[in-house]
Amino acid sequence: MAEKSAIKRHILIIEDEPSLRLGMKHFLSTQGYRVSLCADGAEGMEAIKKGDFDLVITDIRLPHCSGFEILDIVKNQYPDKGIILITAYADVKDAVQAIKKGAFDYIAKPFSNEELLITIERFFKFQSLENEVTLLRETLKNKEGFADIIGVSPEMKLVFDRITSVAKTDVPVLIEGExxxxxxxxxNAIHNLSSRKDKPFVKINCAAIPEHLFESELFGHERGAFTGATETRKGKFEYANGGTIFFDEIGDIPLVLQPKLLRVIEDHAITRLGGNATIAVDVRIIYATSKNLKELVKEGRFREELFYRINVVPIQLPPLRKRVEDIPYLIDHFLKYYMKKYDKPELRISQEAYQALLSYHWPGNVRELKHAIERAAVLSKDGVITLSDLPEEISGPGIPCISEGYTLEESLRCFEREMIRRALKDAGGKKTEAARRLGISRKVLWKKIKDYEIE
Ligand SMILES: Nc1ncnc2c1ncn2[C@@H]1O[C@H](COP(=O)(O)OP(=O)(O)OP(=O)(O)O)[C@@H](O)[C@H]1O
Ligand SMILES: [Mg+2]
Known part of the structure; x- marks a missing residue:
């Protein structure tokens, strides 16, 4: 168990009986633990002051001070570390007192290696569960506001301002971003900051629902409304009543359904499929899109009247490459999170790896950064994330256009070609999207693709 983590767990043993002390060290070392020894209470106190341990195992009866004094110090000064006491005569009174004062457990002499190991493993298991609970608690705490949205850039400050000003209202919000x-x-933040926060937050991913199921998903159906409708079912609007409904990828809602959605937005009421009754619903609607809705309107794939209904208060989330000043804060945030999750008490990033993270262009934005840090945290050895722990596209060489033999003109052409190739790749080959990312028109992009003979 101890060997699973790249960093060895450190156990401090304070025991005055040499054979027992050395025997424990030998055995625990073979089990993958790092073990330090102290022969008396004073030595033990000194070692504890350094704070460099995960667990203390101490005898109760010691020269210079007792195991109880050690227990007090550990509990007061290092409350997240563990302590296990060794009692000499299975003295129940001692043992009970130890547990009351916060020891994880006690073991009575004489004990076997097995017993010792089981107690230690139980402690580390308990500790990692505790970490998980802390994580969960933090996640819950974050639900109260937007503390978990990291950002210091002016672009993100604008986002925070918008969130604050719309949260208490019922106006529709359109969140746009790659x-x-x-x-x-x-x-989520808007919902959690609103007065509806204790009511449902219902999410609908418009890109994931098959067209023929849409209506029954949103509005529900009466029994017998269609083949297979064996029971009456509520739709998402009814479920969300009193709360918030979140239409993700609203650009993907089928054209034929758009007038129906528009009607609900205007009437604040739905009718179940196959039913006659109008059911009033009180919901706040938030929309999100990674597509440019205005373009979709122009192409006839999105109804203009719906677009105006949706686009009341837009919130634009800029791509990560346009707000690089947020990257260090995000790295720090995710690093702390995964250190806890994967139980790596010490983890830092090497200079080269940090540089690579800062200079990468993050086509997958914050999600990609988050995954990169998670992966690196898992792969890292000896408490350091190095270049080799990062995915190749991040650690690899940047754009290779600065070469000794190149003239300025050649370097610039090479750079332009690479930028275009990359934008096309990141946009999944979609030229409109690539042109948007590059900030040029489609026509100019076309011409350059031809000039540079890009596939
Ligand atoms: N500013 C931020 N601070 C902290 N975490 C963030 C931030 N932005 C995004 N994340 C994290 O990145 C991941 C992706 O975020 P989210 O799912 O909200 O993106 P999205 O825009 O909805 O993406 P998609 O369009 O692919 O659905 C999530 O794990 C989220 O917690
Ligand atoms: Mg999403």
Whole structure:
């Protein structure tokens, strides 16, 4: 168990009986623990002051001071570390007192290696569960506001301002941003900061529902409304009553359904499929899109009247590459999170790896950064994240256009070609999207693709 983590767990043993002390050290070392020894209470106190241990195992009866004094110090000064006491005569009174004062457990002499190991493993298991609970608690705490949305850039400050000013109202909000920029996070924050926070937050991913199921998903159906409708079912609007409904990827809602959605927005009421009754619903609607809705309107794939209904208060989440000043804060945030999750008490990032993270262009935005840090945290050895722990696209060489033999003109052309190739790749080959990312028109992009003979 101890060997699973790259960093060895450190156990401090304070025991005055040499054979027992050395025997424990030998055995625990073979089990993958790092073990330090102290022969008396004073030595033990000194070692504890350094704070460099995960667990203390101490005898109760010691020269210079007792195991109880050690227990007090550990509990007061290092409350997240563990302590196990060794009692000499299975003295129940001692043992009970030890547990009361916060020891994790006690073991009575004489004990076997097995007993010792089981107690230690139980402690580390308990500790990692405790970490998990702390994580969960923090996640819950974050539900109260937007403390979990990291950002210091002026762009993100604007986002925070918008969230604050719309949260207490019922106006529709349209969150726009590339994939992985945090649209869902923002939708959650708006709900959690609103007076509807104790009511349902219902999410609908418009890109994931098959067209023929849409209506029954949103509005529900009466029994017998269609083949297979064996029971009456409520739709998402009814479920969300009193709360918030979040339409993710609203650009993907089928064209034929758009007038129906528009009607609900205007009437604040739905009718179940196959039913006659109008049911009033009180919901706040938040929309998100990674597509440009205006473009979709122009192409006839999104109804203009719906667009105006949706686009009341827009919140734009800029891509990560346009707010690089947020990257260090995000790295720090995710690093702390995964250190706890994977139980790596010490983890830092090497200079080269840090540089690579800062200079990468993050086509997958914050989600990609988050995954990169998680992966690196898992792969890292000896408490350091190095270049080799990062995915190749991040650690690899940047754009290779600065070469000795190149003239300025050649370097610039090479750079332009690489930028275009990259934008096309990141946009999944979609030229409109690539042109948007590059900030040029489609026509100019076309011409350059031809000039540079890009596939
Ligand atoms: N500013 C931020 N601070 C902290 N975490 C963030 C931030 N932005 C995004 N994340 C995290 O990145 C991940 C992706 O965010 P989210 O799902 O909200 O993005 P999205 O824009 O909805 O993406 P998609 O369009 O692919 O659905 C989530 O794990 C989220 O917690
Ligand atoms: Mg999303």
């Amino acid at each position: 994939s992985g920029t945090g649209k869902e996070l923002v939708a």
